[in-house]
Amino acid sequence: MIRSASRRVAGALVLVAGLAIGAAQLAAQSQAQPAPPESPLSALAPANISKSRPAAPFNLTGNWFIDNSPGIQGWLFGPATIPKLKPEAQEHRDAYLQAIKEGKVYRDDIGQCWPAGVPIIMTRVWPIAMIQLPTAIYMISEFMNSMRVVYLDGRSHTDPDIVVRTFNGESVGRWEGDTLVVETKNFTNDPHHWVDQGVPASDELRIIERIRMINNGQTLEIAMTLTDSKNWEGEWKGVRRWNRVNDHDIGEVECLPDLNEHLQSTSSKVHVR
Amino acid sequence: MKSVLFGAVAVALACAVPVLAHHSPAAFDRSKEVKLVGTVKDFRWQNPHTWIEVLVPDEKGKEVLWGVELTSPTYLIRAGWKSNTIKPGDKVTVVVNPVRSGEPAGIFRSLTLADGRVLTERPARLGTPDSK
Numbered sequence: 146m147i148r149s150a151s152r153r154v155a156g157a158l159v160l161v162a163g164l165a166i167g168a169a170q171l172a173a174q175s176q177a178q179p180a181p182p183e184s185p186l187s188a189l190a191p192a193n194i195s196k197s198r199p200a201a202p203f204n205l206t207g208n209w210f211i212d213n214s215p216g217i218q219g220w221l222f223g224p225a226t227i228p229k230l231k232p233e234a235q236e237h238r239d240a241y242l243q244a245i246k247e248g249k250v251y252r253d254d255i256g257q258c259w260p261a262g263v264p265i266i267m268t269r270v271w272p273i274a275m276i277q278l279p280t281a282i283y284m285i286s287e288f289m290n291s292m293r294v295v296y297l298d299g300r301s302h303t304d305p306d307i308v309v310r311t312f313n314g315e316s317v318g319r320w321e322g323d324t325l326v327v328e329t330k331n332f333t334n335d336p337h338h339w340v341d342q343g344v345p346a347s348d349e350l351r352i353i354e355r356i357r358m359i360n361n362g363q364t365l366e367i368a369m370t371l372t373d374s375k376n377w378e379g380e381w382k383g384v385r386r387w388n389r390v391n392d393h394d395i396g397e398v399e400c401l402p403d404l405n406e407h408l409q410s411t412s413s414k415v416h417v418r
Numbered sequence: 419m420k421s422v423l424f425g426a427v428a429v430a431l432a433c434a435v436p437v438l439a440h441h442s443p444a445a446f447d448r449s450k451e452v453k454l455v456g457t458v459k460d461f462r463w464q465n466p467h468t469w470i471e472v473l474v475p476d477e478k479g480k481e482v483l484w485g486v487e488l489t490s491p492t493y494l495i496r497a498g499w500k501s502n503t504i505k506p507g508d509k510v511t512v513v514v515n516p517v518r519s520g521e522p523a524g525i526f527r528s529l530t531l532a533d534g535r536v537l538t539e540r541p542a543r544l545g546t547p548d549s550k
Contacts, residue, residue: 245444248518249444249518250444250445253442253444253445255442256442272492287492289466396465396491397465398465398466398490399465400466404466404467407460407462407469407471407485408467408485408487408523409485409517409521409522409523410445410446410485410487410523410524410525411445413445413517413519413521413523414519414521415444415445415518415519416445
């Protein structure tokens with residue numbers, strides 16, 4: 146009896162010792178691996194969508210097409226408004242102007258199937274479908290079906306140390322009276338990302354859009370302010386208007402690998418790569 | 419049949435309304451028009467560009483393959499086009515603004531079919547009163 150009891154006690158001691166060692170190992174591991182960041186609710190999570198919020202001043206759900214009645218210089222980021230460029234950006238701009246002078250095309254990366262990115266998809270003659278939820282606005286440009294999301298659920302921009310930088314950047318919006326104010330940053334530093342007309346974009350690009358719905362809900366007015374300390378001084382401003390389109394749904398648009406084989410202009414000698 | 423080149427036809431730049439495209443329009447000389455009289459080799463109805471390949475005899479009778487770039491079917495449908503408007507073998511006359519380099523390629527201006535019908539990329543444009 147006594148011998149049997151001793152064996153049970155010894156076994157229990159071994160078990161306790163094993164558990165203690167295991168717990169110590171787990172504690173050591175948890176110290177070595179930082180805890181993952183807390184994941185906020187997705188913009189499409191029902192629990193997020195159903196949260197109590199003030200009603201949005203307007204709903205821009207619909208299909209929109211840029212008002213190009215002012216002509217090309219009215220909707221491109223035109224020369225009249227280009228700020229003082231930094232030297233490297235000025236070199237690109239000069240090369241762009243020289244190419245025009247020679248009847249050539251400078252760095253038409255979009256034509257080579259690189260993403261247009263923001264702000265170009267917000268300034269071109271391709272429709273954009275917008276779907277507004279309480280938590281976010283989903284924008285899908287028909288131009289290569291590029292997707293842009295403007296988060297409205299109160300989140301901040303992603304930590305720069307973990308954000309994945311993109312051509313469309315990361316957009317966070319808030320309501321100020323009858324205006325939706327959208328701040329977009331965390332852009333890629335890819336050399337194929339352009340603002341417009343020979344002016345490059347960098348990872349320092351930051352865009353503020355002040356969006357109003359006017360003309361009885363038939364027009365969006367988007368006042369844009371761009372800053373990019375790597376490429377120009379101060380602010381670059383422009384206003385675009387988008388008209389509601391009720392008889393068109395956007396379609397699938399792809400820059401397929403063989404597309405340019407049949408569009409000789411994209412491989413023409415007029416291009417300056 | 420042969421191609422006819424109209425040098426420096428006064429095409430007002432104001433007429434060069436931007437259309438749906440995935441590349442810069444600067445490659446094309448909007449001040450010139452080239453009239454291509456030839457035979458359709460291929461016609462592709464697709465986004466972001468519809469395109470036509472036309473075989474056009476040059477001055478010596480040698481056939482030259484011209485590439486013609488059109489806008490998206492989004493616009494073309496509104497201008498009366500269908501995916502079967504033309505097919506390989508059709509005799510057509512196509513007017514283009516050529517690329518500045520002189521290569522056999524251009525951006526579309528108009529198409530005249532064998533029965534005399536003329537098609538363009540106009541008139542209806544998105545977001546305008548004639549487009550609801």
